[in-house]
Amino acid sequence: MTAENQVVVRVLFFGAARDAVASNPVEISLDAPATVGSAFRVLTERFEDLERFGRSLLFAVNQEYATRDTVLNENDELAVFPPVSGGASHDFFELTTEVIDVAQVARRVVLPECGATVTLDGYAREWTKGRQTQYLVYEAYDAMALTEMQRLGVDAHKQFDIAHIGIVHRTGRLDIGETSVVIAVSAPHRKAAFAACEWAIRELKRTVPIWKKEVYADGEEWVAADLR
Numbered sequence: 001m002t003a004e005n006q007v008v009v010r011v012l013f014f015g016a017a018r019d020a021v022a023s024n025p026v027e028i029s030l031d032a033p034a035t036v037g038s039a040f041r042v043l044t045e046r047f048e049d050l051e052r053f054g055r056s057l058l059f060a061v062n063q064e065y066a067t068r069d070t071v072l073n074e075n076d077e078l079a080v081f082p083p084v085s086g087g088a089s090h091d092f093f094e095l096t097t098e099v100i101d102v103a104q105v106a107r108r109v110v111l112p113e114c115g116a117t118v119t120l121d122g123y124a125r126e127w128t129k130g131r132q133t134q135y136l137v138y139e140a141y142d143a144m145a146l147t148e149m150q151r152l153g154v155d156a157h158k159q160f161d162i163a164h165i166g167i168v169h170r171t172g173r174l175d176i177g178e179t180s181v182v183i184a185v186s187a188p189h190r191k192a193a194f195a196a197c198e199w200a201i202r203e204l205k206r207t208v209p210i211w212k213k214e215v216y217a218d219g220e221e222w223v224a225a226d227l228r
Helices: 036-046 048-053 102-107 142-159 190-207
Strands: 006-013 026-031 058-061 064-066 077-081 092-096 116-123 131-140 164-170 172-175 179-187 210-216 219-223
Touching (some): 036 077, 116 190, 131 164, 179 190
Antiparallel strands (some): 006 026, 116 179, 131 172, 164 179
């Protein structure tokens, strides 16, 4: 690999992300074409503690918010940081193609200052309006979905007296009974946790760009979100 095939960027870390790395700033060299996503993969290989944030970290390139698909050029400045408002680093918002461990997600928002945690486990059901479903397929506009989930988290903190919120949504094929989405909310008191969890699932279905296909024995269809 020649120098012409490499992109060198300077990386800054802030907040809890800074505590997870050994030095700040750092300089990394990436194979071209480089993106924020490829840079973050290199960073997690070097600093394993970054993996605990899942997909909750935010990025900026040359002081502008960026997604994992944002292209990086020579001498760009990449900033890595947790959400800057409405909530602490314990909040998390993730997409995954892997089976979701509901209990593990719920435990991530259980903290000493909280008196209650409410967890919603949405899973693939077999019957919908009299038709038997064989399996589901979820598709997401990943970068936008994560941005909208983070915005949803900020709004949840503004509207409800909660401590932390986490959302993990599955994409790809799901068999009947498998979990599609988990929303976990912790709060000093259970009433706020219940209200925030109910609000969050409605807002997720209304605003986050994730689509569901129902596959039946006699056909298939993309279905609209059920906001009830």
